[in-house]
Amino acid sequence: MEERQQSAHYVREAGCHREIIALDRVSFAFGTQQVLDDVNFAVQERDFVGLIGANGAGKTTLLRMIVGLTKPQRGEIRLFGTPAARFRDWHLIGYVPQRNHFNPLFPATVREVVTSGLYGRRKLLRRLTKADMDRAADALDTLDIPDLADKRIGELSGGQQQRVFLARALINNPKLLILDEPTVGIDMETQLNFFQLIKHMHQHHDITFLMVSHDLEMIRGYLGERPKATSGKLSFFVRHSHDLEDCAETDLVHTLRKEG
Incomplete structure (x- = not known):
């Protein structure tokens, strides 16, 4: 409950130009191979950022540092104004890693995987409520997979x-959604539904996006032909949404059913 109250407070206080992610001279190397070198960039609230770079440019490494799975060797990352090393409000961030990072032998059901998105990093063993299970059911329905639960x-x-x-x-209504090649291995119809969903969320919900994608047509079609900034081998395409929230419903999971 306390986390929910903090999130609501954040939404009321934040403005469309608040810094959500700040990268300050971030560097990382694997042994002698320099992957990221003095990367500087800021993501503002309501931005949709498309991150483009060649294989080995450090895109996934950068995302993993932002979500706290890897630490930068030099420089600083700030999340919602707080240095990442001290950041605790992880419920504000949704993360979809590349599918090839997933262990297919992981012994969990689909429902268990989806509801795990509701857990805070300090509350892995908390009891799920009926409201939690209802949100999981809605999320499964939205992605058209209730039969897989x-x-x-x-x-x-x-x-x-x-x-x-x-x-x-999506189940935790994140304020920042980080996506690493989210459409790899997905059929075309699901890709189109997914892009419809995230465009709607960007335009009408208080949510910020950072997405790695090789779908240049989608990136340029929505974010523009030219990157807003480059840093090393990385290019950042950006579109900012100034639209007010105008959804009668605040939950994200209604979107596909409403527009599909």
């Missing part, structure tokens, strides 16, 4: 697994 995640196809991970990222 009791299946083991490792039994699913690549496209089905990615729908599960999207549902998990």
Whole structure:
């Protein structure tokens, strides 16, 4: 409950130009191979940022540092104005990693994977409420996978697994959604529905996006032909939404059913 109250306070106080992510001379190397070198960039609230770079440019490494899974070797990352090393409000961030980082032998059902998106990093063993289970059911319905709820995640196809991970990222109504190649292994119809969903969320909800994608047509079609900034081998395409929230419903999970 306390986390929810803090989130509501953040939404009331934040403005459209508040800094959500700040990268200050961020560097990282694997041994002698320099992957990121003095990366500087800021993501503002309501930005949609498309991150483009060649293989080995450090895109996934950068995302993992932002979500706290890897630490920069030099420089600083700030999240919602707080240095990442001291950041604790992880419920504000939804993260969909590349599917090839997933262990297919992980012994969990689809429902368990989706509801795990509700857990805080300090509350992994908390009891789920009926409201939690209702949100999980809504998320499963939204991604058109309610019939998979009791299946083991490792039994699913690549496209089905990615729908599960999207549902998990959306269930907590994040203020920042980080997506690493979210449409890899997904059929075309699901890709189109997914892009419809995230465009709607960007335009009408208080949510900020950072997405790695090789779909240059989608990036340029929505974010523009030219990057707003480059840093090393990385290019940052940006579109900012000034629209006010105008959804009668605040939950994200209504969107696909409403517009589909």
